[in-house]
Each structure stands twice: as C-alpha cells, then as structure tokens.
Amino acid sequence: MTVISMNSVHTPAAPQDGVQPMVSFRDVRKSFGALEVLKGIDLDVMPGQVAALIGRSGSGKSTALRCINGLEKINGGELTVCGRNLRARDFELRELRKEVGIVFQSYNLFPHLTVEQNVTLAPRKVNGLDASESRALAAEVLEQVGLSDKASSYPEQLSGGQQQRVAIARSLAMRPKLMLFDEVTSALDPELTGEVLRVIGKLAAGGMTMVLVTHEMAFARQVADLVVYMHQGRVWEAGKGTMLDDPQTVELRQFVGSGL
C-alpha cells in the first residue's frame, strides 16, 4: 500500500517564489478523543486555485475543511490560512473568519430573516456597513448568485437550490479571500444541483480561491486545479483532474470505479 504524499505528485500551480499559499497543511493531525481522524495532512492551496477534496464518507474531508476556518482545532502539525498560523499564540479566530467563507450541505440560513437580512447581517454587525451600503452589497451578491428578485423572501419560501445560493451569497457578502464548500449539493434534488454548481464554477472562473468537498466527480474534474483524494485520514493521492483517469493507487481506482 503506497501513500503518495503531496510532494511526490505534480501540483498544478507549483508554489512560485514570493507567493505564499492561501492554505498550507503541514503534517496536520486531528483527533476526536481516541479516534485520530487526520493522520498527518500535507496540502497547499495557492491563491486563485480551486482544490477539490474527494474520498469515501468518513475519510476526514469535512474535518480537514473545518480545520481551515478553525471550527475544529488541530492537535498537531502546522496549519496556515491567509497568512495566519492557526496555532500561533496571537492567532485571532474572528479575524480569520472575516476572510474565510464557508458553505455547508444544510444551508443553515437564518429562518427568521429575509434573504437580504441574511446576507447583510454580518456585513452590518461585523464590518459596520450602514443601511444603504448593505442594500447595495446585497443587490450585488444576490445578482452574483442569480437571486436578485428574492431579496425580500424568507428562506422557507425558496427551493433548496435557491437557499444554497443564498448561503453562498451570504458568505460572499463578507468579501472573503477564501471560500470553503462542504458537499453543498448533497442535500439537493438532482435537478437543483446544476444551478448551485454553476454559481461555484463562475466564482472559480472569477479567480476565487476555494476548497470544496464534493461527490460530483465530473464537476471536480472540470473546475478543480487540484484534486485531493483522501483515504483514512490521509492525502492518498493528489494531482490534476486527469489523475482520476489514471489512478496510481488501488484505493482511488476502486473509488473512481465505484461511481461515487
């Protein structure tokens, strides 16, 4: 059984001199009690890159993603995000949260607020935008996700796909440098995944740095600069999307073959 580390596989955009990675895992470890979920992750995501984490359920993809914005605290190794070392003594979690957006499978919109209020709550309370600034911001990000006409709707009045696009707009309204997506289409009916993936694809084309956990292999292949196959808490194989056509490990071959 070979474990191919990041260093042994060609990374699409190799770190250039002077350009710091947006996300950098170095031997990152994470345990829940006695269960070690991340067993030494190494991974670099450069500015403007899209990294797709794939792998079986339970392989640690969500945990890795949640470590990036500090929802889970790592137990070992080094993790640097947007130039901030998450284990540094002067690390400010809230400052990181201002720069990193995250979207979950279950949308997690605020049900008591309209779409516009959902989108502008954090910009107003965290960044101090006034009413007219925040209205303009809402118009801008809702346009980006194609929901300009839903500003005054409540989440429960929207389809799943629309709710998920609002969740993306809500993150974008904080003007993040990095976006994280955790299986954002997994809860959607098949006919609604397209509209969400198109929004993410547009963001990627616009140069947004992102890390996404996904089961949509075709999408990962198409949009990701870096595909990362995780297995049993390790980066098992990583490379360009074409890696999926020619797996180097038995595990990835089986995973790709299983049609997941």
Added chain:
Amino acid sequence: MLGVSLDQYGFLVQGAFWTVVLSLMGFVGGTIVGLPVALARISGGWFLCRASSLYVQFVQGIPLPVIMFVVYFGVSIYGFDVNALVAAAIAMTLYSSAYLGEIWKGCIQAVPKTQWEAGECLALTNLQRFIYIILPQALRIAVPPTVGFLVQIVKNTSYSVVIGFFDLTYSAKILNNATFKPFVIFTAAALIYFAICFPLSRYARRFELRLHRRHA
C-alpha cells in the same frame, strides 16, 4: 341572581382584579429573574450553571403554599411589615422564575446548533449571535409554552389565600361565609378563572399550530 346580589358579584370581580394584578406581578417578576436563570444555564460557567440549576430544583421542590408562608412570615420576622400582596408577589416571582427559567432554557436549546455555527463562521461575536440569531428564534418557540404557563400562574395565585391575600378565591370564601351559597359562589369564581385562562390557552394553542404549519 340565584340568591346572590349584583353587589356581591361585584365583590367577586374585585377579587378577580387582584388575581390579575398578582398574576402580572408574578409574570413580570418571573421574567426578570427567570431570564438570567435560563441564560446562566446556557452560557454561564460551571458555577453559574450549577447555581441556577440548584435554584430551579430547590424552588420546584417546594409546594407553592409553603413558599407563600415562608415569604410572608419569614420576612416579617426580620421586622419588615410585609403586606400580603408583596409577600404573594415575591412568592409568585420565585415560583414562576424557576419554571420560566427552565422553559426558556429549553427554547434556547431548541434552536439548532448549526445556527450558532453559521453565525460563528460569519465572524459574529457570541453576543451578536445570541441577540440577532438565537434569541429571535427562541422567542418564537417560547410563546406557546410561556402563554401556557401564564395559565398556571393565574390558577396558582389562588394559593395566596393561605396568607390572606384578597384575590378571587379569597373573595369567594368571604362571600360564601356571608351568604351560605357555596355552589353558586364557587361556580361563579370558577367561571371567572376560566374566563381569564381560556383565551390564554386558546392563543397558545393557535400560535403553536401556526408554528407547526410553518415548519411542516
């Protein structure tokens, strides 16, 4: 009417007025004390959490009439001349704060944890998350059980009769002593209690149904 004069019914209504006053005092006092009790359980440290939990269990473990006695006689021992209204209001505050605190703790906890997390990921502070995200949702959840508990408050103010507070029950008792028409008088008192409580429980029921429909 049925051997009881209009004036005497008026006397009952007077008692009902004080029942409503005491209920409102118990509810307002219960809110002022109960809200911190709920918050301490949710977000306080170990000490606050234990202290408020102990408070709730302690108060819930004592029958309300006994609380009335303790407050009424206990306070006057220390030389304060408490009138029955003040004592009854304090007792009702103790009683309702313990229950309201417990009810509201449940309502806050009923808001999914993912709502806290969503706010956290948007860089909102703890306080901001509580005020703008959790509290509005918890309030909505809290309306039916809170209004439902108001009914308990109204009914349980009748225990203040043990310390001689002039409320609906007490006025009915006095009237009975004067007229010897217990069935008529206590039925009238029952109808007045019902007239106060029924709209409350109706409202609670309807609000609850509306909530369920919205989240169906």
